[in-house]
Amino acid sequence: MKRHPLDVVSLVAAVIFLGVFGIWLGVDHGDLSIADIGWLTPSLLIVAGLAGIAASLRRR
Amino acid sequence: MSETSSADAGGFEPGKLRTAPTQMRRSRDDRYIAGVCGGLARYLNVDPVVVRVIMAALTVVGGVGIVLYGAAWLLAPEEGSDQSMLESHLPAGPRVRMLGWIVAGVIAVAAVVGSGPWFDWGWIGPFPLLGLAVLIWVLARPRSSGSGQPAAPTAPATPPAGSATTAPGAPPPPPPPGAEPTTPIPQSPTASDATGSGADSTTAISSTTAMLPAGEEQTTRLPMVPPSNAPAVVPPAEQTGEPPPPLPPPAPGPAGPPPSPPTPKRRFDPTLTWLTLATLVVAMGLLWLVDQTITDVNGPIYLATGIAVAGAGMLVGTWWGNGRALIPVGVVLTVVLIAVSQLPVWKFGEINEAPTNAADVRSSYQMGAGQIRLDLTRVTNLEALDGETIHLETGLGQTRVIVPRDLDVTVFADLNAGDVRVFDREANGADASTQYTDPDDADPNLRIDIDGSLGQIEVTRA
Numbered sequence: 001m002k003r004h005p006l007d008v009v010s011l012v013a014a015v016i017f018l019g020v021f022g023i024w025l026g027v028d029h030g031d032l033s034i035a036d037i038g039w040l041t042p043s044l045l046i047v048a049g050l051a052g053i054a055a056s057l058r059r060r
Numbered sequence: 061m062s063e064t065s066s067a068d069a070g071g072f073e074p075g076k077l078r079t080a081p082t083q084m085r086r087s088r089d090d091r092y093i094a095g096v097c098g099g100l101a102r103y104l105n106v107d108p109v110v111v112r113v114i115m116a117a118l119t120v121v122g123g124v125g126i127v128l129y130g131a132a133w134l135l136a137p138e139e140g141s142d143q144s145m146l147e148s149h150l151p152a153g154p155r156v157r158m159l160g161w162i163v164a165g166v167i168a169v170a171a172v173v174g175s176g177p178w179f180d181w182g183w184i185g186p187f188p189l190l191g192l193a194v195l196i197w198v199l200a201r202p203r204s205s206g207s208g209q210p211a212a213p214t215a216p217a218t219p220p221a222g223s224a225t226t227a228p229g230a231p232p233p234p235p236p237p238g239a240e241p242t243t244p245i246p247q248s249p250t251a252s253d254a255t256g257s258g259a260d261s262t263t264a265i266s267s268t269t270a271m272l273p274a275g276e277e278q279t280t281r282l283p284m285v286p287p288s289n290a291p292a293v294v295p296p297a298e299q300t301g302e303p304p305p306p307l308p309p310p311a312p313g314p315a316g317p318p319p320s321p322p323t324p325k326r327r328f329d330p331t332l333t334w335l336t337l338a339t340l341v342v343a344m345g346l347l348w349l350v351d352q353t354i355t356d357v358n359g360p361i362y363l364a365t366g367i368a369v370a371g372a373g374m375l376v377g378t379w380w381g382n383g384r385a386l387i388p389v390g391v392v393l394t395v396v397l398i399a400v401s402q403l404p405v406w407k408f409g410e411i412n413e414a415p416t417n418a419a420d421v422r423s424s425y426q427m428g429a430g431q432i433r434l435d436l437t438r439v440t441n442l443e444a445l446d447g448e449t450i451h452l453e454t455g456l457g458q459t460r461v462i463v464p465r466d467l468d469v470t471v472f473a474d475l476n477a478g479d480v481r482v483f484d485r486e487a488n489g490a491d492a493s494t495q496y497t498d499p500d501d502a503d504p505n506l507r508i509d510i511d512g513s514l515g516q517i518e519v520t521r522a
Contacts, residue, residue, distance in 0.1 A: 001329065001331045001332055001335075001380045001381030002329075002380070002381070003379060003380050004379065004380070006378055006379060007377060007378050007379075007382075007384075009149070009384060009387075010374045010375070010377040010378040010382075010383050010384060011374075011375075011378040013371075013374045013383075013384075013386075013387045013390065014371050014372075014374035014375035014377070014378060014383075016371075016390075017367050017368075017370055017371030017374060017390040017394065018368065018371035018372070018375065020364075020367055020371075020390075020394050020397070021364055021367045021368040021371060024360070024364045024367075024397065024401070025364065027401075028360065028361075028364070
């Protein structure tokens with residue numbers, strides 16, 4: 001496994017999946033309610049997308 | 061825009077509908093968005109307007125048109141290319157195209173079903189479409205302009221090809237990175253610089269043919285496509301047994317003359333994928349051990365842990381190794397997690413009770429997926445139920461309660477989607493719910509709350 005320039009696809013995917021895990025954790029074991037998923041999921045996509053945009057621009 | 065010139069020539073060939081998914085190409089010149097309609101029309105030899113109208117009509121039907129368009133965008137190569145957008149980012153070769161269409165078909169069917177009045181996506185609503193948009197956005201970015209790994213090595217795409225066929229020693233002039241798309245432009249200068257103007261045309265041709273799979277005449281718009289084309293198509297076919305070898309990790313830039321076009325630039329390094337999957341196995345084992353020894357571990361915990369491990373692998377893959385093969389793993393686990401989190405409890409099967417004593421009537425019955433059947437007609441001391449509340453919940457499946465004649469009930473039935481029948485009251489579809497209260501009289505009064513995600517609720521009187 002060699003170090004390589006930042007891979008945007010992997011970054012976006014990682015943010016999304018770790019976010020899904022975080023949301024699940026918050027709902028199942030934390031204080032979040034099912035209804036919170038309604039705003040958490042879109043927020044997660046926005047964060048992941050912004051991360052992707054930022055990473056793409058930085059690589060350029 | 062070449063109008064519909066070719067459309068009139070031979071007429072529509074229905075047989076081509078069958079092969080269109082795998083054979084069609086997205087049009088380069090007749091396009092509004094991605095050339096799907098134009099390309100399909102050209103392949104089927106019909107007027108593009110017809111295809112566009114049908115596509116628009118399908119979009120109204122639960123968004124099927126959008127699903128199919130997105131699928132074609134991802135799965136159909138552009139004219140002059142043999143590699144679709146998805147194929148150029150995934151390890152699998154053209155075989156993935158059929159699989160992709162099957163997935164798209166399933167989604168399309170689900171979209172039609174989902175658009176019916178009896179089903180509600182709820183808050184999930186537009187997210188599948190948003191996801192598709194994100195996917196297209198990620199995959200559509202030209203690989204030269206700094207997307208992920210491919211960037212570094214492929215940047216000087218044209219020069220290596222030229223130098224390999226002409227003058228290996230001569231340092232090719234670096235092509236302007238943002239160079240304008242048309243093929244011949246980047247190539248001719250290279251060739252002429254290297255060999256002189258006399259050999260110009262021949263070298264240009266030979267370098268083109270050397271780089272491209274047979275049957276290719278035109279290189280694609282972007283200068284770097286040919287190299288990514290050739291290697292990506294060839295190798296996956298050879299290494300069928302291998303784990304998905306997605307985009308090879310970045311390799312050091314092409315130093316000097318070496319790589320002749322057909323040689324794969326870099327091989328997929330599966331280290332990170334295996335490392336992550338192995339970690340996943342260990343995590344599952346540990347959870348199972350905890351389940352056996354310390355405390356119950358239910359299904360969602362396994363799934364969520366799997367997602368976390370896969371996500372961590374991808375995070376590592378952002379800088380080290382290649383973790384893209386983990387993305388499908390994460391997607392599958394997430395879909396299953398969403399499905400099972402609809403269940404109130406991690407329990408499957410059937411609860412079937414007909415208590416004879418009010419003391420045996422529990423206050424709560426829960427089933428994850430399956431059936432609950434509660435028959436109260438054999439309870440002898442009904443007066444003991446007076447003022448009590450029973451709560452029944454079935455995530456996926458049927459809940460039935462049978463009430464004796466001389467018991468008054470107040471029923472609150474709520475179902476996210478499905479059929480609710482409480483005596484003579486019915487409700488169905490999304491958010492089906494109904495209430496019922498017996499007229500007040502001397503009989504003992506019981507309150508029954510019934511909830512469910514998907515299925516059927518039925519309350520009848522014996």
